Amino acid sequence: MEVPSDLLVDINKLGDYVGEVVTLQGWVETTRGHGKVAFVVARDGTGTVQCVLVRDSVDGATWELYESLNQEALVSIKGKVKEDVRAPGGYEIEIHGVELLAPADDYPIQPKEHGVEFLLDHRHLWLRSAQQRAVLRVRAEVSQAINDFFYTREFVRIDTPILTGAIGEHAGTLFKTDYFNETAYLAQTGQLYVEAACPAFQKVYCFGPTFRAEKSKTRRHLTEFWMVEPEVAFADSDDNMRLQEEFVSYLVERALERCFDELQVLERETGKLEDICPPFPRISYTEALEILKEKGSNTEWGMDLGATDEAALMEDHDLPLFVYNYPKGAKAFYMKENPDDVDTVLCNDLLAPEGYGEIIGGSQREDDLNRLIARIREEGLPEQAYAWYLDLRRYGSFPHSGFGLGLERTVAWITGRHHIREMIPFPRLMNRLYP
Amino acid sequence: MEVPSDLLVDINKLGDYVGEVVTLQGWVETTRGHGKVAFVVARDGTGTVQCVLVRDSVDGATWELYESLNQEALVSIKGKVKEDVRAPGGYEIEIHGVELLAPADDYPIQPKEHGVEFLLDHRHLWLRSAQQRAVLRVRAEVSQAINDFFYTREFVRIDTPILTGAIGEHAGTLFKTDYFNETAYLAQTGQLYVEAACPAFQKVYCFGPTFRAEKSKTRRHLTEFWMVEPEVAFADSDDNMRLQEEFVSYLVERALERCFDELQVLERETGKLEDICPPFPRISYTEALEILKEKGSNTEWGMDLGATDEAALMEDHDLPLFVYNYPKGAKAFYMKENPDDVDTVLCNDLLAPEGYGEIIGGSQREDDLNRLIARIREEGLPEQAYAWYLDLRRYGSFPHSGFGLGLERTVAWITGRHHIREMIPFPRLMNRLYP
Numbered sequence: 001m002e003v004p005s006d007l008l009v010d011i012n013k014l015g016d017y018v019g020e021v022v023t024l025q026g027w028v029e030t031t032r033g034h035g036k037v038a039f040v041v042a043r044d045g046t047g048t049v050q051c052v053l054v055r056d057s058v059d060g061a062t063w064e065l066y067e068s069l070n071q072e073a074l075v076s077i078k079g080k081v082k083e084d085v086r087a088p089g090g091y092e093i094e095i096h097g098v099e100l101l102a103p104a105d106d107y108p109i110q111p112k113e114h115g116v117e118f119l120l121d122h123r124h125l126w127l128r129s130a131q132q133r134a135v136l137r138v139r140a141e142v143s144q145a146i147n148d149f150f151y152t153r154e155f156v157r158i159d160t161p162i163l164t165g166a167i168g169e170h171a172g173t174l175f176k177t178d179y180f181n182e183t184a185y186l187a188q189t190g191q192l193y194v195e196a197a198c199p200a201f202q203k204v205y206c207f208g209p210t211f212r213a214e215k216s217k218t219r220r221h222l223t224e225f226w227m228v229e230p231e232v233a234f235a236d237s238d239d240n241m242r243l244q245e246e247f248v249s250y251l252v253e254r255a256l257e258r259c260f261d262e263l264q265v266l267e268r269e270t271g272k273l274e275d276i277c278p279p280f281p282r283i284s285y286t287e288a289l290e291i292l293k294e295k296g297s298n299t300e301w302g303m304d305l306g307a308t309d310e311a312a313l314m315e316d317h318d319l320p321l322f323v324y325n326y327p328k329g330a331k332a333f334y335m336k337e338n339p340d341d342v343d344t345v346l347c348n349d350l351l352a353p354e355g356y357g358e359i360i361g362g363s364q365r366e367d368d369l370n371r372l373i374a375r376i377r378e379e380g381l382p383e384q385a386y387a388w389y390l391d392l393r394r395y396g397s398f399p400h401s402g403f404g405l406g407l408e409r410t411v412a413w414i415t416g417r418h419h420i421r422e423m424i425p426f427p428r429l430m431n432r433l434y435p
Numbered sequence: 436m437e438v439p440s441d442l443l444v445d446i447n448k449l450g451d452y453v454g455e456v457v458t459l460q461g462w463v464e465t466t467r468g469h470g471k472v473a474f475v476v477a478r479d480g481t482g483t484v485q486c487v488l489v490r491d492s493v494d495g496a497t498w499e500l501y502e503s504l505n506q507e508a509l510v511s512i513k514g515k516v517k518e519d520v521r522a523p524g525g526y527e528i529e530i531h532g533v534e535l536l537a538p539a540d541d542y543p544i545q546p547k548e549h550g551v552e553f554l555l556d557h558r559h560l561w562l563r564s565a566q567q568r569a570v571l572r573v574r575a576e577v578s579q580a581i582n583d584f585f586y587t588r589e590f591v592r593i594d595t596p597i598l599t600g601a602i603g604e605h606a607g608t609l610f611k612t613d614y615f616n617e618t619a620y621l622a623q624t625g626q627l628y629v630e631a632a633c634p635a636f637q638k639v640y641c642f643g644p645t646f647r648a649e650k651s652k653t654r655r656h657l658t659e660f661w662m663v664e665p666e667v668a669f670a671d672s673d674d675n676m677r678l679q680e681e682f683v684s685y686l687v688e689r690a691l692e693r694c695f696d697e698l699q700v701l702e703r704e705t706g707k708l709e710d711i712c713p714p715f716p717r718i719s720y721t722e723a724l725e726i727l728k729e730k731g732s733n734t735e736w737g738m739d740l741g742a743t744d745e746a747a748l749m750e751d752h753d754l755p756l757f758v759y760n761y762p763k764g765a766k767a768f769y770m771k772e773n774p775d776d777v778d779t780v781l782c783n784d785l786l787a788p789e790g791y792g793e794i795i796g797g798s799q800r801e802d803d804l805n806r807l808i809a810r811i812r813e814e815g816l817p818e819q820a821y822a823w824y825l826d827l828r829r830y831g832s833f834p835h836s837g838f839g840l841g842l843e844r845t846v847a848w849i850t851g852r853h854h855i856r857e858m859i860p861f862p863r864l865m866n867r868l869y870p
Contacts, residue, residue: 005544045637103828124631196559202480388870395539396509433600435823
């Protein structure tokens with residue numbers, strides 16, 4: 001067996017070495033032999049490449065080694081780089097020598113159908129699969145796009161705390177922990193904190209993990225998920241929706257531009273994504289209810305819209321749809337009362353097309369101290385915990401608006417995948433805390 | 436009082452409107468009057484500007500309003516933009532009219548010395564102060580620089596879970612929560628998870644909040660802080676240190692390049708930062724002990740280095756210093772045994788100059804299955820919790836290295852600030868969970 005040469009090359013750089021003898025290190029994805037010719041598909045994390053082994057041109061030990069190679073064994077392959085338009089990636093390696101660097105006996109995930117619970121039990125290995133790699137590359141691209149969008153628009157990133165003393169929106173769905181003999185809750189949102197940073201920077205955002213202890217097993221729920229929450233001083237609800245449509249369109253455009261190969265792997269119909277650009281259609285909650293009534297829904301004015309209602313509304317839309325100004329009773333205490341209709345608040349949801357449902361919730365915030373106190377009391381929330389939040393209305397109160405976009409739901413829509421549990425490297429579900 | 440014109444302008448864009456009459460919205464930082472002329476310094480989050488009010492050129496109501504303005508009142512100011520090289524920012528507003536948009540009676544933070552506990556109690560307002568704004572802008576710039584560094588080098592971002600079933604390094608310093616009748620621990624590191632993603636992407640990183648339930652009140656400890664942890668397949672300990680020095684130098688360069696004004700506000704001696712570039716000096720742990728012995732330290736071979744030892748070592752260095760290959764017993768179980776000296780592991784700390792201490796801990800990871808199992812048993816760690824982690828050594832085990840850089844410690848060094856509690860928008864300390 002030959003000693004590999006020293007010209008170590010990443011697979012995604014093979015194009016720079018056509019005709020040269022190089023060495024690559026990678027994991028064996030598949031092997032198949034045809035008596036005189038065999039193929040090894042290797043992956044090094046930058047890409048995959050097919051390597052061709054001609055029995056007569058290597059020594060017996062190399063052929064024997066080839067025959068013993070298991071899926072996910074780590075190998076070093078030395079060979080000549082050849083251009084081949086038929087090969088995935090456009091290049092092939094003509095193998096001169098192979099070295100086994102680390103074995104992989106009985107790799108659990110075989111190229112057959114496994115149940116999803118089995119795959120989730122082996123998430124630490126499942127990550128290596130082509131579709132999972134594609135999804136997580138899109139996620140990483142969208143994450144960077146989120147940061148780039150706000151950075152180039154001069155927003156200041158504000159990292160908000162996970163450990164909080166204040167109670168969030170849904171007291172029943174909080175994880176809690178002992179905090180040096182106090183009780184801390186894991187944050188469901190960073191919104192209240194980014195609001196505090198507005199008078200310092202005008203435009204701010206947070207982007208991090210959030211937590212919901214919900215006993216929910218739908219395809220749209222995780223107990224731990226990432227959310228980005230911008231907040232803008234002097235912006236009203238209209239400004240807020242304009243920012244949302246610009247933002248979502250940018251994320252889709254970045255994914256199309258820089259993850260085209262990944263979307264192909266996932267067999268995503270990209271035509272539908274190419275049409276995503278502002279403006280998005282807008283209907284009021286009240287208009288939505290009229291449409292839903294015509295479609296046979298029983299939802300009464302005052303109730304929040306459920307997933308079925310959202311799906312019915314989206315039947316008529318290929319673009320994301322804003323539904324704005326929901327009934328006050330259906331939404332959170334901090335949303336600003338609509339001066340033209342005090343039964344509603346200046347808020348919006350943004351529904352994604354193709355059945356992906358709500359990806360954004362946003363609102364103008366109540367900036368009137370007394371109305372905010374009244375709402376806190378109406379909801380029976382602990383006023384003392386919100387003392388600092390009320391201070392923002394005491395000292396130079398200002399109009400401001402913001403929203404939260406769920407990363408995993410957005411990536412599910414962009415990648416066209418059914419279940420958001422695959423949109424995060426290590427999903428946390430009601431029954432899953434491992435690996 | 437005049438109605439403000441409609442040409443609403445951000446303070447950092449005033450240069451585009453010299454000679455024009457504009458309106459700005461902002462919070463009053465200070466006012467001072469001299470009988471016939473008065474000054475209002477306003478801040479809108481994009482900048483601050485001095486506005487000049489000439490008594491004879493406005494009506495009585497405007498002057499009266501001026502006299503009633505409190506710190507942090509929100510005002511709308513209409514006036515003419517004038518170039519003035521003496522003014523901070525280079526522009527001034529000649530006031531034509533002022534409108535009070537929201538009052539701020541008895542703003543708690545006055546332009547005098549307050550105790551730090553008082554300021555931390557009012558962190559939601561303290562954020563508005565010039566030095567705090569400067570620090571947090573540097574933090575945001577460094578955060579974006581971290582993402583840009585890895586993105587441009589084709590690392591894939593992997594968001595690792597906060598809620599974990601596995602036990603981390605220091606079982607005694609974990610926050611825990613009930614997780615649907617299981618116990619979950621808040622992650623102290625994402626490292627084990629990013630290791631799992633290496634065979635999928637070769638180069639990966641995580642960047643998010645981490646938690647330590649340490650009863651520590653030093654200026655270098657927070658219970659919740661942000662850490663970035665890259666991990667690279669096929670990289671050894673030397674490669675790892677090269678990546679670290681390149682990374683740290685890039686962060687410093689970005690801060691110098693894009694936060695020069697903020698560093699001036701903080702009176703940072705930037706000359707010392709300008710010299711930060713690779714290579715950084717390297718000494719082994721054993722060499723470090725010899726140097727320390729000469730300096731009178733009692734630290735014995737085998738013990739970890741404390742803050743005092745680190746400070747003594749840094750007396751001789753203006754660049755960050757690598758200390759590598761610590762005794763096995765002083766470091767974590769996952770570090771690779773040094774083949775040339777089995778009493779040590781292939782690891783490094785990176786110490787920042789000017790007394791800022793350790794900002795990075797890194798290592799090559801143990802990739803030998805049996806040695807890793809032996810170390811887990813030696814440390815008395817629960818082997819079952821690490822079953823998935825051991826799988827990474829069972830199936831195509833690979834050499835790999837990585838490190839963790841603490842964001843707040845790094846920003847403290849770059850900004851030249853003493854205490855890391857100011858390096859994060861809402862610090863969490865042993866005695867502080869609010870606001």
